[in-house]
Amino acid sequence: MIxxxxxxxxxxxxxxxxxxxxxxxxxxxxxxxxxFRADKAERELMTRSLGHKWELTFTTLVxxxxxFFASFPLFYSTSFGGAYWLWMLILLSFVIQAISYEYRNKYxxxxxxxxxxxxxxxxxLCGPLLLGVAVATMFFGAEFTVTxxxxxxxxxxxxxxxxxxxxxxxxxxxRNLLFGLMVLMLARTLGSLYFLNNIADEALRARxxxxxxxxxxxxxxxxxxxxxxLLTAKGxxxxxGGNARWVEYKYFHNLLAMWPLLVLLLAGTVxxxxxxxxxxxxxxxxxxxxxxxxxxxLVVLSLFCxxxxxxxxxxxxxxxxxxxxxxxxxxxxxFTLMAMAIxxxxxxFVLGYIxxxxxxxxxxxxxxxxxx
Amino acid sequence: xxxxxxxxxxxxxxxxxxxxxxxxxxxxxxxxxxIIAIMETIYYRTRDESWLATxxxxxxxxxxxxxxxxxxxxxxxxxxxxxxxxxxxxxxDIFGAPLAIEGILAFFMExxxxxxxxxxxxxxxxxxxxxxxxxTAIGASLSALWILVANAWMQMPVGCEFNPATMRNxxxxxxxxxxxxxxxxxxxxxxxxxxxxxGVFVVGVxxxxxxxxxxGDHCRRSLKVGAxxxxxxxxxxxxxxxTSAVTVxxxxxxxxxxxxxxxxxxxxxxxxxxxILNPDKTPVNDEPAFLFDISxxxxxxxxxxxxxxxxxxxxxxxxxxxxxxxxxNKINTxxxxxxxxxxxxxxxxxxxYDVALRAGDKLALDxxxxxxxxxxxxxGYGYLDNPEEAVPNVPLTFYTFHVMVTIGGFLVVFLxxxxxxVYKPKWLEGKRWAKWWYRLCVLAIPLTYLCSVCGWVVxxxxxxxxxxxxxxxxxxxxxxxxxxxxQITFWIFAVLFTALLIADVSIICRQICRKSQTDLDQxxx
Numbered sequence: 001m002i003x004x005x006x007x008x009x010x011x012x013x014x015x016x017x018x019x020x021x022x023x024x025x026x027x028x029x030x031x032x033x034x035x036f037r038a039d040k041a042e043r044e045l046m047t048r049s050l051g052h053k054w055e056l057t058f059t060t061l062v063x064x065x066x067x068f069f070a071s072f073p074l075f076y077s078t079s080f081g082g083a084y085w086l087w088m089l090i091l092l093s094f095v096i097q098a099i100s101y102e103y104r105n106k107y108x109x110x111x112x113x114x115x116x117x118x119x120x121x122x123x124x125l126c127g128p129l130l131l132g133v134a135v136a137t138m139f140f141g142a143e144f145t146v147t148x149x150x151x152x153x154x155x156x157x158x159x160x161x162x163x164x165x166x167x168x169x170x171x172x173x174x175r176n177l178l179f180g181l182m183v184l185m186l187a188r189t190l191g192s193l194y195f196l197n198n199i200a201d202e203a204l205r206a207r208x209x210x211x212x213x214x215x216x217x218x219x220x221x222x223x224x225x226x227x228x229x230l231l232t233a234k235g236x237x238x239x240x241g242g243n244a245r246w247v248e249y250k251y252f253h254n255l256l257a258m259w260p261l262l263v264l265l266l267a268g269t270v271x272x273x274x275x276x277x278x279x280x281x282x283x284x285x286x287x288x289x290x291x292x293x294x295x296x297x298l299v300v301l302s303l304f305c306x307x308x309x310x311x312x313x314x315x316x317x318x319x320x321x322x323x324x325x326x327x328x329x330x331x332x333x334x335f336t337l338m339a340m341a342i343x344x345x346x347x348x349f350v351l352g353y354i355x356x357x358x359x360x361x362x363x364x365x366x367x368x369x370x371x372x
Numbered sequence: 373x374x375x376x377x378x379x380x381x382x383x384x385x386x387x388x389x390x391x392x393x394x395x396x397x398x399x400x401x402x403x404x405x406x407i408i409a410i411m412e413t414i415y416y417r418t419r420d421e422s423w424l425a426t427x428x429x430x431x432x433x434x435x436x437x438x439x440x441x442x443x444x445x446x447x448x449x450x451x452x453x454x455x456x457x458x459x460x461x462x463x464x465d466i467f468g469a470p471l472a473i474e475g476i477l478a479f480f481m482e483x484x485x486x487x488x489x490x491x492x493x494x495x496x497x498x499x500x501x502x503x504x505x506x507x508t509a510i511g512a513s514l515s516a517l518w519i520l521v522a523n524a525w526m527q528m529p530v531g532c533e534f535n536p537a538t539m540r541n542x543x544x545x546x547x548x549x550x551x552x553x554x555x556x557x558x559x560x561x562x563x564x565x566x567x568x569x570x571g572v573f574v575v576g577v578x579x580x581x582x583x584x585x586x587x588g589d590h591c592r593r594s595l596k597v598g599a600x601x602x603x604x605x606x607x608x609x610x611x612x613x614x615t616s617a618v619t620v621x622x623x624x625x626x627x628x629x630x631x632x633x634x635x636x637x638x639x640x641x642x643x644x645x646x647x648i649l650n651p652d653k654t655p656v657n658d659e660p661a662f663l664f665d666i667s668x669x670x671x672x673x674x675x676x677x678x679x680x681x682x683x684x685x686x687x688x689x690x691x692x693x694x695x696x697x698x699x700x701n702k703i704n705t706x707x708x709x710x711x712x713x714x715x716x717x718x719x720x721x722x723x724x725y726d727v728a729l730r731a732g733d734k735l736a737l738d739x740x741x742x743x744x745x746x747x748x749x750x751x752g753y754g755y756l757d758n759p760e761e762a763v764p765n766v767p768l769t770f771y772t773f774h775v776m777v778t779i780g781g782f783l784v785v786f787l788x789x790x791x792x793x794v795y796k797p798k799w800l801e802g803k804r805w806a807k808w809w810y811r812l813c814v815l816a817i818p819l820t821y822l823c824s825v826c827g828w829v830v831x832x833x834x835x836x837x838x839x840x841x842x843x844x845x846x847x848x849x850x851x852x853x854x855x856x857x858x859q860i861t862f863w864i865f866a867v868l869f870t871a872l873l874i875a876d877v878s879i880i881c882r883q884i885c886r887k888s889q890t891d892l893d894q895x896x897x
């Protein structure tokens with residue numbers, strides 16, 4: 001049993017790492033959301049720069065989904081089938097992204113370059129916003145119930161049921177929206193920082209630095225608001241017998257109980273602020289994406305850990321508290337988690353070759369002559 | 373109940389739509405990936421710039437096709453959750469693992485190295501670039517491998533055990549899942565059929581250029597690689613097709629019976645080479661199965677068992693639980709009526725287990741666990757209303773199977789001829805019928821796509837009504853959705869994917885047309 005719990009914890013950590021990487025990689029979407037603020041030449045520079053990276057974001061999202069399916073299938077079953085519209089909108093926004101980079105400049109693309117750029121804009125805005133909303137439901141709860149024995153019902157009853165709006169209500173919740181907007185502004189901030197680092201063009205860098213004032217400022221305000229909401233929010237706690245109940249200031253208590261996460265959160269915040277502020281104030285500083293990226297990773301990692309550990313339900317049910325999902329009641333079997341853990345040994349190797357290729361490809365910065 | 377049927381039907385339609393669109397693009401990615409990797413290898417070894425130009429030409433088409441394959445693929449993965457949430461829990465413990473491995477091992481490999489492949493010509497060394505091209509091709513094939521392992525498991529659920537405490541199936545052997553006979557034959561058959569498509573695509577595009585008298589040297593170079601990959605692909609696809617038939621006969625006899633429109637089986641069973649099914653035929657009447665048919669004696673017995681004298685059961689035999697061994701002795705297999713009875717019994721035992729679990733009745737739990745595991749193989753039949761419900765759509769399965777086999781047979785001859793003409797070009801050059809050959813080559817491209825899609829229709833329609841063979845019918849696998857929601861998303865996907873397909877085909881055709889007018893012996897960028 002102890003081994004099973006260790007594996008469950010390990011897989012939540014893996015999911016947290018993937019989630020943190022995904023949020024960092026949303027700089028691609030953040031960059032896309034700013035395409036229409038740029039003139040034609042700059043837009044080419046930006047899409048060329050992002051065109052080398054979009055697939056990594058896309059793949060991280062797909063792997064995040066696949067790994068969730070493998071390690072916590074009850075979440076996959078409950079959230080995806082329940083918050084149908086929310087997930088479908090997210091998926092649609094990524095589908096239209098996937099073809100746009102390849103098609104926009106191709107002769108015979110039928111709909112014209114502007115059409116594909118508009119698709120990139122839609123993905124740039126909707127992707128981070130809606131992913132943020134989806135993650136927010138994990139903190140603030142969602143309208144579902146889980147009854148596994150429904151599987152035995154011949155009349156087609158489902159294990160998990162959801163409210164009639166199937167995810168639209170999650171988008172309409174102000175707390176979820178606040179979270180989503182924060183993720184969007186973070187993505188835009190990281191997007192600007194990425195452009196500063198990846199594109200060797202002074203006019204574009206000057207514009208991106210100006211945009212950082214707005215994007216970064218809005219992000220900081222929204223981040224502080226989200227942290228305040230999170231730390232004062234109720235969460236669901238589960239006792240040793242598996243009984244769940246709502247507890248005041250649950251996430252705040254989790255941070256205090258797991259103080260290393262608080263250190264990570266603060267360190268990450270400092271790094272993001274450092275990368276942001278130095279990039280805004282120092283016109284010769286173009287590597288802010290790295291401290292801000294590492295900071296983003298640490299902040300998201302700590303938030304996911306706060307969400308899943310310390311007997312916390314990572315997916316609270318607003319309709320039936322006992323249906324809330326925890327890493328104990330929603331995970332795969334010990335055997336599967338172990339098999340997957342063996343496979344996960346290869347993750348550092350995967351990260352290694354990604355880093356190697358990234359470095360090799362980015363050694364030369366994107367310039368106007370290349371874009372032409 | 374009507375609403376339930378609608379949700380199931382629309383969810384199936386949506387999944388079929390996305391799967392078919394996805395499969396229009398994936399096989400070309402798999403096949404062309406290998407072809408361009410071989411071409412670049414030749415360039416790397418010879419440093420002949422004309423091979424580099426040829427590699428880049430096919431790489432452009434690869435990129436266009438790759439993007440849309442990625443776009444349609446993401447929907448498929450998440451649809452397991454959005455539209456089949458009961459399924460996601462019931463078998464997520466097993467099914468999720470290949471998907472996650474696919475993401476970790478294959479998708480990252482593809483997405484990382486494809487960027488190097490397209491944008492890294494001047495940024496990395498030729499050796500590293502070649503490695504990136506091969507790793508992109510290998511990543512695509514690995515991705516196919518894991519998703520096909522997952523699909524094979526749905527057709528032949530092995531390496532797992534039902535846990536009544538969690539109401540789901542749990543993996544007991546990873547290798548049994550990854551290396552089941554169904555998985556091995558499915559992976560090989562599918563990936564090799566993609567090589568066939570890649571080869572036919574290259575042959576067809578080159579034929580189109582030759583019809584217009586453009587870039588003869590480029591075409592000859594391309595055909596040397598494309599025709600070989602196509603021939604190797606089609607021959608191995610034929611061999612693995614045979615293995616697949618034996619596997620299906622053993623583990624999904626109902627599918628095989630539907631593929632052949634066989635209602636009443638026999639020893640030395642003939643195979644229908646061509647035929648028209650009788651639309652009035654049902655599993656419960658005595659109407660003849662065919663209005664017209666041309667059969668080959670012993671054919672099906674050989675195909676299914678490699679024994680010309682063997683008995684092959686038909687749909688009615690399987691429903692009634694009748695079969696015969698190689699000695700001709702009657703074997704009473706479990707009839708579908710009995711399976712339904714067993715399935716219902718297991719279901720009530722699982723319900724009793726749930727009650728005992730809450731009550732903490734350990735003795736009852738042990739007894740029930742044992743009986744549940746003993747009979748669980750027929751669990752899914754307990755959801756059926758009648759035995760005929762377990763019969764797939766025979767006409768669709770029969771006709772698509774025969775279209776696949778017919779085109780497949782044509783492709784064997786066609787690709788061998790194409791390869792022959794690569795080495796004996798004089799047999800073709802200057803001949804009056806050459807232009808008809810080139811037109812046939814172009815026509816072979818859509819025919820191969822049709823063959824490929826038919827193969828999937830046979831595989832998926834032929835196993836209906838099961839989401840998981842014998843364990844979970846479609847109607848139990850669904851999410852808690854209203855039919856109208858799924859209808860809306862179905863039409864959104866239909867419009868979106870069709871629009872993307874139009875753009876994809878348009879770009880590929882224009883690229884071929886435009887680039888063929890340039891000198892493809894020279895590197896232009």
